[in-house]
Amino acid sequence: MGRSDLFVQVVAQGLAMGAVYALIALGYVMIFKAVGVFNFAQGDFMMAGCFLGLWLVSTGTIPLFAALVLAVLLSAALGVIVEIVAFHPLLESPSRSYLMCTIAVGIIFREVAKMRFGADPLRFPNYLGHGVIKVGGAGLSVQYIWITTVAAVVVVLLLWFFKRTKVGKAMRAVSEDREVARLMGIDTDFNMRLTYAISSALGAMAGVLIAPVFFAFSEMGRSFGLRAFSSFVLGGTDSIVGAVIGGLLIGLMENLAGVYISTQYKDVVSFVVLIAVLVWRPTGLFGERGEQRAG
């Protein structure tokens, strides 16, 4: 494998991982826009979706793809239930209570997963095959191409949803001014539930996309969720495009740093870049909330 092949390989892997971070980060964005709080359970929604998929597949009664789609839908429902039971009562409380609640929900998710599935990683069915497309000396896995494609389609659909549909626009309105949105006749409770449904489904999608390579384990929400969180902050916390670019950048940076600098420093490099960007632009690459506050 030549130098340029190596570069292609690293960039392709970085983009695929970045696409996964972006999907999870979009969930962070949605909740932050709706409630102005970091949802620290977002990574664990991803883990929950993954285990739901595993459980549905293991029942053996449902075709594989149907099981995965069902897992994403069930995760959406789970998001709604958690919103109603845990988060909704805190909507008018100080945001630190809400934040603590998201942390607590994450812990509960992880412990339940540990009790039900154990602490060790579990094999996830390899439904995307493991074909490899040779590009020069580099090998691009079909699975990574799928991950990137699905993430791209989801992002485009999401952008379309927020830009073009009535419900999507209403969600934007609620995220800007919940009280005035109510004055428009928008059912803000329903909206909040829909927000959780979508963000949880996004996490679940990321989960079932990467589990065939990285397995399903109860702590997966933490290791992938942390990178996604960096992506979300880098992108500016309230921008869909920002989360996507942030995810791709973190994915690229950690892979480039791992190969061209040192594997010991791959995480350090992403965090240094993140901090540097925040010093230079406190609102992140695409954030606007900070400007508004100042204004």
Add this chain to the structure above:
Amino acid sequence: MLKLENVYAGYGERLVLEGINLEVGDSEIVCLIGANGAGKTTTLKTIMGLVRPQKGQVNFNGDMLATQPVNRIVQAGISMAPEGRRVFGKMTVLENLEMGAYLRKDPIGQDIEEVYRLFPVLKERAKQPARVLSGGEQQMLAIGRALMAKPKLLLLDEPSMGLAPLMVEKIFEIIRRIWKTGTAILLVEQNAAMALEVSQRGYVMETGKIAMEGSAAELRRNPNVRKAFLGRAGERR
């Protein structure tokens, strides 16, 4: 059309409205004036269902609104342009208008055109995010957005706040035009002189109670009103 009977309301433990009685007749402009913190905004929010009355009734054409959700109240035919305009800054002017029509199932193209006729500047800026509009333009958008619900009764909370005198004139001119199309208006204002000029009747609020009521002309003549609200504005005339 609208009748508040002995309404008590507030925020949590804090009681703000202490027995409000107020009426708006069909195709009437009524203004509500009062000092800062008297409870004017709270009165409007109570009508809209954003604040729940603890006691008393809000009767709208026979509908008892006090226990209904906001969207039912909007559907019944009341909409509001809130204090401080509060347009959706990141959404375009057109999207703001669409949000105003959120509950409507019928086509809204014609009503958008009508709002554009009322506020031509909004048409020019249709594709721009609302936050780039000037204060006056944002006020026009807030009113336009409220009109998109096709209300029978329009609640306006301090539409002239923070605007240049020329713009204030313009806004009041528009309020008059809206009223002429047959929409009843309940107008909350700091600018009592202008408010009493466009209105037919008025109420004066003092710390959660209606202190005075009467025709606009009566109130304009009332020495207490003159002293409290028409001070400088009155001298200017």
Add this chain to the structure above:
Amino acid sequence: MMRKLVGIALCGLMVSTLFLSACSSAPKEVKIGLVVPLSGGSAGPGINLQRGVMLAAEDMNAKGGIKGMQVKVLSEDDESNPVKTVNAVKKLIYEDKAVVVIGSNASSCTLAAMDVAAKAKVPLITPSSSSDEITRQGNKYIFRVTASNSTQANALVDYAVQQLGLKKMAIVYASDDYGTNAKEAVVARLATHGLTPLAVEAFQPKDKDLSSQLTKVKATGAEGLFFLAMYDPCALAAKTLQQMGYMPQIMGLGALTNVRLVELAGDAAMGIINTQMYVPEGKTEADKAFIEKYKAKYNTLPDYYVALAYDSMMVAAKAIERAGSLDPQKIRDELAKTKDHPGLGGNLTFDETGDVQRSVKIVKVVGVNPPKYEVVWPK
């Protein structure tokens, strides 16, 4: 009347004499201490180690025990925590008066408990701790039944170079005690063949993404990859390599022969080779009998932990027999003389450091559903 009384007294005397003589001439017990993780993350290996020791003790007792003395095994759980190992070994030696202690599993636990055994002058036999450090301390009371990392590395590297003809090698290792020690052993043996690894990459045991390390390995074009870590990260590595369309020969030191590796990695695990002390092949009569008994009792095949523990107990029993005494010092001296003991996985000889001289097998994953292994070395 008098006669009657005398009769009763005589009877009583006889009975008590009988009783006393029965007591003094009855075979005493041989107390063997066992300390392994029976709970926590390493409970799996620990339970199998315990089963192996128990099975060996039962076999001995069925044959009449050691010189007529029954073997009694006293088990302690150390949860794979060195502090608990130290306490357990103290208890077994000073309170329970064990004459030999078998344990523990993790190298760090054995390293911590060794000094306690030496101070008490009681032999400690570790069935499965493979760190080279254990037999490098000059401790006279430690004996090891599994091959050390460097013994395993020597066998594996020799096989890779001489049998598979691999020249371009890379190493990926976990930056913990085991991985670091194993890496050094592999690098040293490669050097004797005049080879330098093209890439040596570390990862944190908690890392969940190894793609950077493996991309670097891929870039070197290595044909052989020594993966020196536990089976979970190896499954991840096998999967990631499969994603890259790059299939070097993956080789492990002892840690990769686990059904979980194959379960997790699926067909990506095919062809992985790993050093091994024991495979239930049933080639000797003793092994056949062992497998039969184990299967009858636990309804599954014995793994190398069971075999290593069984051998540890048997080596101890033979030493006690030769010593003809329950004096731990004498038992230690006999243990040190162990030569060509016919263990389940091959003959065992202790050298002067207490380390074992034994053959190392190399097994290969040849089936994934169900998992299947084949011994590829010795042929």
